[in-house]
Amino acid sequence: MRVRALETILTEKGLIDPAALDEIIDTYENRIGPRNGAHVVARAWSDPAFRTALLEDATAVVSELGYYGRQGEHMVAVENTDAVHNMVVCTLCSCYPWPLLGIPPGWYKSDAYRARAVREPRKVLADFGVTLPETTAVRVWDSTAEVRYLVIPQRPAGTEGMDEAALMDLVTRDSMIGTGLALNP
Amino acid sequence: MTRVHDMGGRFGDGAVVPEPETEVFHADWHPRALAVTLACGSLGQWNIDTSRHARERLAPKDYAAFSYYEKWMAGLADMLVEKGVLTPEELASGHAMGTSPLAERKMTADAVAGVLARGGPADRPAQIAPSFAAGDAVRTRRHAENAFVDGGHTRLPAYAAGAQGRIVRLHGHHVLPDAAAHGLGDRPEPLYAVAFPASELWARPEHPRDEVVLDLWQSYLEPAR
Numbered sequence: 267m268r269v270r271a272l273e274t275i276l277t278e279k280g281l282i283d284p285a286a287l288d289e290i291i292d293t294y295e296n297r298i299g300p301r302n303g304a305h306v307v308a309r310a311w312s313d314p315a316f317r318t319a320l321l322e323d324a325t326a327v328v329s330e331l332g333y334y335g336r337q338g339e340h341m342v343a344v345e346n347t348d349a350v351h352n353m354v355v356c357t358l359c360s361c362y363p364w365p366l367l368g369i370p371p372g373w374y375k376s377d378a379y380r381a382r383a384v385r386e387p388r389k390v391l392a393d394f395g396v397t398l399p400e401t402t403a404v405r406v407w408d409s410t411a412e413v414r415y416l417v418i419p420q421r422p423a424g425t426e427g428m429d430e431a432a433l434m435d436l437v438t439r440d441s442m443i444g445t446g447l448a449l450n451p
Numbered sequence: 452m453t454r455v456h457d458m459g460g461r462f463g464d465g466a467v468v469p470e471p472e473t474e475v476f477h478a479d480w481h482p483r484a485l486a487v488t489l490a491c492g493s494l495g496q497w498n499i500d501t502s503r504h505a506r507e508r509l510a511p512k513d514y515a516a517f518s519y520y521e522k523w524m525a526g527l528a529d530m531l532v533e534k535g536v537l538t539p540e541e542l543a544s545g546h547a548m549g550t551s552p553l554a555e556r557k558m559t560a561d562a563v564a565g566v567l568a569r570g571g572p573a574d575r576p577a578q579i580a581p582s583f584a585a586g587d588a589v590r591t592r593r594h595a596e597n598a599f600v601d602g603g604h605t606r607l608p609a610y611a612a613g614a615q616g617r618i619v620r621l622h623g624h625h626v627l628p629d630a631a632a633h634g635l636g637d638r639p640e641p642l643y644a645v646a647f648p649a650s651e652l653w654a655r656p657e658h659p660r661d662e663v664v665l666d667l668w669q670s671y672l673e674p675a676r
Contacts, residue, residue, distance in 0.1 A: 275537060275546060281490075282490045282558070295476070379467045381461035382467065
């Protein structure tokens, strides 16, 4: 396997530390993932002042929650409404907000998603079982720079009395990319 | 000319296959490939634009055939040799011939959290005044090509070349990838989110009000009427 061979050479040359590799892997396998983003969304649903600040300057707001870092240096939050559904892609590579959502899923990096999301987002949404009303426009964000986008899905009906922790469970990873909707309670 | 990675709008790729949230990596060596790449980045021999370009300039038949992390490994090996960090002989033999003078920059386990938390911001102090404001009509370059290097790196996708859109917002001044990928400095420029009606980009848009928004540097844009 090529990666094993590279790791061996680089370790022998004194350029990488296998323990550091373990630490990087543990970070993205166990510590940083879509529950961070779900926390932000649930807070935005629950706290109007937080929502306003998030839409104004997402980088500052998520940094305060500790969600700043590699591939999340410049964050913008975009909010789904009855009028607009936002969806995020990176047609040129695989740009994705790591501190909030972790490592991108396989389909996000696939040729099919990268090729189709900009031309036929509604057919892509159908692959995820999502159908939008004709009255909703789709806005696809192609991440061509170092700005990373977080979709704030619509808060489901019937969640009025729920607290932040309970709301978090309704926020799926796909709903924050825009290929899914938040779960119904 | 376009490269194989510039696939936005392409036909023929089939269905998108959703997967569960718990599936982060799809083979044992994938997290290792990610970690080796990140660890090598801290040696300071290239930037994010260099490494994107290294993957993009794989031969089209390799780019299409390689899996995601195979592309990462191929791009990384090319950069390590080009920057003189490893020799072709070392790569071929699978063993190092002596230690590297860059060894003092090695990322240690206790440094990982700090490095990942600091990230690598792309914004820079302004050197050029913004030419556009939210709502302005703009047109992108006719060709999605690097202005400095023939066949070089650019972040204007071919599907949005020569298209008219409107400025949504100014993000600030960001490093210009077309320059940074080729060792030509940061050359920061105003970076804008620009919205294009789907009908401007595609012969058969799905819906008359759908839009695609791209982040584009000022030199990619000219005023439109």
